[in-house]
Amino acid sequence: MTSNQTRRSVMASGLAALGLAALPGTARALTKARARTLIDQVVGDINKVIASGKPLSRMIADFERIFTRYGDVPIIARSTLGADANRISGAQMRAYTEAFRGYIARKYGKRFNEFAGGKIEVKDVREVKSWHEVRSTAYLPGQSPFEVSFLVSDRSGQDKFFDMVIEGISLRLSERTEIGVMLDRRNGDIGALINDLKRAG
């Protein structure tokens, strides 16, 4: 609780201070330009995968690479566990994070063929609370364009995205629902969840 209080007062003193507090002496606060640079790279890489016309398994592998390189997988994985994240061991958390990474890559990577012939364009950046939202538009053939936004933070020590939101639907929150149910159905057994996650998606 004390650390929360500290956090809040740090927050109050502004984003710049926050960045410094989170990363003593290493980097300045995330700027719009940097958030945009990151997502320009992500979108560029995604567009390359879409245009490559590779077989699905290769696309999934490519997506996993993009997700790992530009996304903050540990925080996304952790947040999908909710409060349960606090009761599991470090080793379990690492195993879960690995299983989650593969699961997400398979589940979303296999949807890439629906993007065939399409492209994503970065539109703008705005600051929302303690993060930056980079909005982009996806243009798919024969379909109205739709919004894909990436939420970017540097609180991990690096500029990474921690969520991808398609037309308001957050990957992180949707997976939190899904993982929450999975864990409940396994009576909170994290080991069983990890094992099943390795095959799911």
Added chain:
Amino acid sequence: MEYCLGGGFARMMGYVTHTATQDLDFTVHSTASPHRFRAIPALLLTAVMLVAGCATQDAAATRDVFDPYEGENRNMHEFNRGLDRVLVRPVSKGYTSVVPDDIETGVVRLAENLSLPADIVNNLLQLNMRGAIQDTARLVVNTTVGLGGVFDPASEMGMAAPTNTDFGQTLHVWGVREGAYIELPVLGPSTTRRTFGHFFDLFTNPLTYVFDSPENLIGTAAGVASGLSRRERFSETINQILYESEDSYALSRSIYLQNRRFQLGGTAGEGYTDPYEGTTGGDGAAATALEDPYDE
């Protein structure tokens, strides 16, 4: 609350759409003959009062999931899933494989064009003059140059995207709360407010006053057909939600509410918390003590 649930039933018979992530609920055209309901103002007033009543009752529902009818909703969800499995999914597969793509696209556009008059009325009710004007321009262009809406020159000319609004959104603009989550038969996920919107959209569509009985079914038929097209177009998404997830009810509820709130407000952020922060809840049912892993 029974009344709150009743709104969508009148139109749901002729209307097959499902819970596509893209178009969780696009405005469609009324089915029941509306001519009996000329006394709109009085009815409108009564109903708005009823909505207000429902809204106060649901005052607890702020940003998170408010699902007091979960038991009934889950039963309805199973019904809808069965309906999709035995009817909607196979029929949409058949429809899209038999009908040539150009005709299919034409039908989708026609349905969209026929929904514009109701959208314009709703834009006016929301005092969204810009939207009303844009939709009107689109309607004029597509109805004339686009041969009744079978083609879409408006989009080709780069005109503004249609607002795709509905009376549920009008109620939102008027300050009515979202209410409870409700899963409707055939129509799928909804909320108390959106269900009321379905009911009122029977009256907001001017076309139902212009056309007589057989002609006014064109909109409905086109709506059903374009619903089938959507079911097939988004089939992987929908199948993933309905048949591959651990709990398709919980997932479709979450996805529907996120998308609906986005359509209405577009405010990413409200009710969404920084996962690095993890102090207060708000971004999910079980968002309690998620600690910032970078604290310490």
